[in-house]
Amino acid sequence: MLTISFPAFFVASFILSATQGANAYHWPDPRYDALEMLLYEGRRSDNSNLASTQHPCKNRGSTRASIGAEWLRLAFHDSATHDAAKGTGGLDASIAFELDREENGGMGMHRTLDDFSTFSSKYISRADVFALGAVFAISSCGGPVIRYRGGRVDALSADDPGVPLPQQDLATHTQMFQRQGFSPQDMIGLIACGHTIGGVRSSDHPDIAPPGPDPSVEVFEMFDDTPSKxxxxxxxxxxxxxPIESKHNPLVSAANQTLASDHRIFDSDGGATMRALADNTTFMETCSTLIERMLNLVPSGVTLTDEITMLPAKVSTAQLTIERGILVFKTSLRVAYSVDTKYQKPTITLFWCDRYGDHKDCAQGQARSSAYASTSLTQPDTSPVTQRLGYYFAYYNFVVPINDAESVSTFWFSLDSGTGQSTVYDNDGSGYVLQQDTVLHVPAMGNVDLDGATTKRFYTLTSAVRSSLSPSRVYMYAFDSATPNYEAPISTHIDMTRNDTITPIAGYTFYTATLEDIGAQLTVDLHVDVDGTTYTEDYQPTYFLGTRLPYLPPTTVTQGLATLPGTSRGNGNSSTRRYTFCMDFCFGIFAMYIGLWLF
Structure with a gap:
């Protein structure tokens, strides 16, 4: 168990971030959604969890090395190539092509790259994953929750060298950090923050951590006496x-003082910065600021996203598709709940407007509605960030049958917790608008075969196009950056062919295409050109195809008068939910401030 107390600095910054994030977000925003899922749910959409590899502050079973320390080290070594004056280098995933350098030695680098290799995608760059790994590592081991932004751009070759080595002198180290944009005091802080977890192992640096009598057993020289905190x-x-020789940190106490780089750096201003960092509040604030700056070092021309804050309620999926011979609409609402509140299953209703017909766009106030088909809960530790904030998630999954002559234009949700007050989630009054229903992804009619000898996958992908249309072209854009050994991403356009062996269903005709992929996160954008207009179904995952696709039977649909998005609703609306979330959020952070037992 670890008791953590947070200074007011963190309370104010998190409250401000939560409020700003809730107000700035507007669905659909696929990049934000993808980054937010990985940060706060710790996983990608097929439930493969990145955070659980390291959380809670684990050591590797095979080497006993601190995974968090390895993840943080990789991020620093990748970002350390930044040249602020030239606008080059930085956190751009070039480290994957720089492991042959002395500055990047060690098995931990290879293991960390393996940890991260399957989590990048069209909207999450490899460098974004590296930065996120550092955020996970620090929050999991009891440090500050670092503000996180996405939008980094991946390099496909090595950057110039730039990572400090222990044997270099103080002047060289100072110059290298200044090249990145850090002052001498920043350098001291970054080294202290980076060396508060983990240590040095004998197989990587035998001159610093001498091996024991059995060379097959790793010897670790830890940076301090709490290497997992x-x-x-x-x-x-x-x-x-x-005495120096009695201190824990091998980069302070090294017998060969040429290798005592931490000692030279920490003592470079007579110990003044280190004395200031001895205060826990100052240390946490300094580490939060410096590591965030480090993670945001990117080449000129790269613009990072706004801070990714947790959405109190989020549409996780929204898809028209065909399953078992009928047209269905599938969507999922994720709602955040405070760990301090006992969960009581609410009544949640999905509402939607027809796209066509007599009640197009909910004419005369007529909407359709249905209850959810299934629900599930996560544990707070799905992500160390979410656990530290004191939240867990509930998912409400909807599957409803749709008449193709009516389709779906806009949808929203109403939550009744049984307290007499309902909460409406309607995308800040505009409703969640389905952009088009001209081309659909049909995972149920897809297939993937695996090559047992390699990582190669053979895909058959299916799209559905409105039968009433005469498209000039049906095609897809396939992308996969989760490739072995960080090879160049798969990025290709493929024409899809009308497949007359599949009988049209619900007013849709089917088109298929095949492709090979060596990666682990193939997504496709489906396009159809009709009379000079291109319709697109963006960022479709391919994890579950054919018989691998989980099936939920559609629920019953009713029709009647409904309160539409953006209209007065008396006792609850989307802004009410944001206010409630902020109050819960503030309470959760305050609880951590006074010392909440989290781990």
Missing amino acids: FDTSVVQDFLSSE
């Missing part, structure tokens, strides 16, 4: 009155 121990150890 992000705290001030590395600072306290340096400032202690113990």
